Amino acid sequence: MFKFRLVIACLAVAGLSACLDNDLERGLAGAAGGAIVADAFGGDPVTGAIVGGAGGALCDEFTRQCR
Secondary structure (H helix, E strand, C coil), X not given: CHHHXXXXXXXXXXXXXXHCCCHHHHHHHHHHHHHHHHHHCCCCHHHHXXXXXXXXXXXXXXXXXXX
């Protein structure tokens, strides 16, 4: 149950990442969220941070939600 709540909290924070001003801020928020979610599911937090950071930094290139 703890992991479920942690994932829901990370998703809520990720939803707010669109409110950040630039790619660096979105990338840092994505990296933090990715590391936490990867660790919660037993994955490698470094890999989660890399994937989350890339997703956060590039989200405005592919969607209209991050603009």
